[in-house]
Amino acid sequence: DMYQMISDDNPYETPMMIFPASHYTMGGIWVDYELQTSIKGLFAIGECNFSDHGANRLGASALMQGLADGYFVIPYTMQNYLSDQIKVPHFTTDAKEFDEAEKAVRARIEKLMNIKGTKSPDQIHKRLGHVMWDLVGMGRTLQGLVKALAEIEEVRKEFYTDLRVVGRADDLNTELEKALRLEDFLVIAKMMAIDALNRNESCGAHFREEYQLADGEAARNDKDYMYVSCWKYTGDNEKPVLLKEPLNYTEIKVQTRNYKS
Known part of the structure; x- marks a missing residue:
């Protein structure tokens, strides 16, 4: 609906025109399959990591990645890291x-x-x-x-x-x-x-x-x-x-x- 309003083309009938934008150059933070970075305990979720799209992403798919990571990935992967943290003693300042x-x-x-x-x-x-x-x-x-x-x-x-x-x-x-x-x-x-x-x-x-x-x-x-x-x-x-x-x-x-x- 937004695309049709802006371009006056019906994307259900005519393929959407995609053009390069500046956020293509963003890159992304390296993560493993559990969205954990190379720093143990530091997770990068959503648009900041490169797990799905890397540097070359389209605008709407960044929203998809944020939703997918937040709803379906991190709740099940972060607990794998947290599961053994109960053994770690508390640090004092x-x-x-x-x-x-x-x-x-x-x-x-x-x-x-x-x-x-x-x-x-x-x-x-x-x-x-x-x-x-x-x-x-x-x-x-x-x-x-x-x-x-x-x-x-x-x-x-x-x-x-x-x-x-x-x-x-x-x-x-x-x-x-x-x-x-x-x-x-x-x-x-x-x-x-x-x-x-x-x-x-x-x-x-x-x-x-x-x-x-x-x-x-x-x-x-x-x-x-x-x-x-x-x-x-x-x-x-x-x-x-x-x-x-x-x-x-x-x-x-x-x-x-x-x-x-």
């Missing part, structure tokens, strides 16, 4: 790990509050968004990704030299929360560009414009890139480490997706 974590978070907050620049988190966030939209979206190029990495570094410098967080750190401060999340986004943005630059092929949601067939379809390179990429974070100013999980298909024939056939 006077452990040194709690003190170290609190100290690290307070230091991070104090650092951001003390910059006292002129730009709000929203202003810097918007600048980063334009870089990602223009250069690290669905259509990517070698030159664009190299430029994106340089511009992300410029945004990062602006963040740490000209950020202004109004209010107090000990109050309910939404501007501080934005700044903390934006600091994370800067790391993720750089990682996305590095990953896209590393994969010299077009595949799924990753379309490198240098790698396409004569008719405009994606030119995949299964010889060199038949693996799932995972990058190990080693520090803001350190080079991440590429980890590979090979894709070995034995029961199906690997074929290139073609939307024209």
Whole structure:
């Protein structure tokens, strides 16, 4: 009904037109068959994991995944993890790990509050968004990704030299929360560009414009890139480490997706 209202086409009679959208580039968190991440006890359900759709999803199917995971999967899989937790002793907050974590978070907050620049988190966030939209979206190029990495570094410098967080750190401060999340986004943005630059092929949601067939379809390179990429974070100013999980298909024939056939 929504589609017919927007397009004035009856989807029961005419196939729906599907076009690429920015959320195709989201990717997804790795989970096992019980929707548990690589961190024991941490589950990722719904649209944030890649269990059903990965990076290349359609809008309505994200809703389906959220409902399916929430209603039918996690109630039966999380209890498998919880079943043996009764044997785990309760932790008290006077452990040194709690003190170290609190100290690290307070230091991070104090650092951001003390910059006292002129730009709000929203202003810097918007600048980063334009870089990602223009250069690290669905259509990517070698030159664009190299430029994106340089511009992300410029945004990062602006963040740490000209950020202004109004209010107090000990109050309910939404501007501080934005700044903390934006600091994370800067790391993720750089990682996305590095990953896209590393994969010299077009595949799924990753379309490198240098790698396409004569008719405009994606030119995949299964010889060199038949693996799932995972990058190990080693520090803001350190080079991440590429980890590979090979894709070995034995029961199906690997074929290139073609939307024209």
